[in-house]
Amino acid sequence: MELAEQQAAAKKRMSWLLGGILLGLLNTFAVGTYGALGVSRNFVVIDEFLVRLFGTNLATTNSYLSLMPTQVDWLFMILPGMVIGGFLAALLTGTLNPRSVPRLWKSRFGDSKPKRFATAFAGGFLLLFGARIAGGCTSGHVLSGAAQLAIAGFLFGASIFASGIVTAKLLYRRKAS
């Protein structure tokens, strides 16, 4: 997308005020029906499905994968739902964006796709590796956990913002040269 189009897309966005209220109500609805919103566990469930698909016995012998449900459940369906929700919302508002390198990244690190893809991969790896050590991510631990007043949620939230802010500031610090 061209810059002008991107700015037009940004102007069409929902306000943080309405979005925050809607997401809070959605999480209330979720907790009232089946459970709080969470995402990161579902990555492990996909891994469990994949190792079974490839015929290994890791799904039963591995101490972590064997904790996962063997069938899709309510929480798992959040994952495909989010992909579909993102697609539909973008489609209906004309904001589908099949780009490889984000604009801000390009302005700092250039338009090399391998460079961006390698960083995106490493970032994803650290996100899920860290989230599963902690037992949740931004959704499960903070959006849901802090709302449920779990101390773990506040500790996790403070940790991710601390290292996230430091890392982002380092990545985008002014060049010395």
Added chain:
Amino acid sequence: MTASYPIIAQAVVDTVGVVGGVDARAIAAGLLTGIAFGAILQRVGASSYEMIVNMLRLKDLTVMKFFFLAIAVGSLGMYVVDSAGTAHIGIAPLYLLGITVGGLIFGVGWALSGYCPGTSLVAMGEGKVDAAITVFGGLVGALTLSLTWDWIRPALVDPLNYGPKSIPDILGVKPLLVAAVLAAIIVAFVIYLDHISTGRKPAAGKAHGTPVGR
């Protein structure tokens, strides 16, 4: 909407190829909840690399205000529902080492990718190729954690593990009261954030809470 649950659910169950023992209604409800979750994140701009990284750079706090407000509304909502006796509240265990170390690792990944696990899925749905690669990295990261769990658990999860602990547990007061106080604090903080962010950039403050494309 209730009537259409089983039809959608059957399609989903067929697609996934799972037979028997699956609660079709729960599956459909999960899918619809996920769709709503993804759509809200997309509409607010939380699945945008720029919005996340600029939040972490403390340049644009739109997503932070959105997210904190959602916690406040959710907290109050959940405990209002809970006081009616029907909520599925599940408090996560508090283990100091794993949650802190895991969170610090997560934060680095958050700034590098510009996504969190949920928003990477939403951004992938929008067609963003780098987000799809973040999802792939996430699958590899989750598998790596699974394969190293026998070392990580005794080092980071078992020690200093206090089990499920919530603020109302520790204070010995009603959760709804704590939720109300927390919501009030968060709303005050969000108003403050909105004030400083619109104050810092007067040209951007066309209306309260209107995100401006940059």
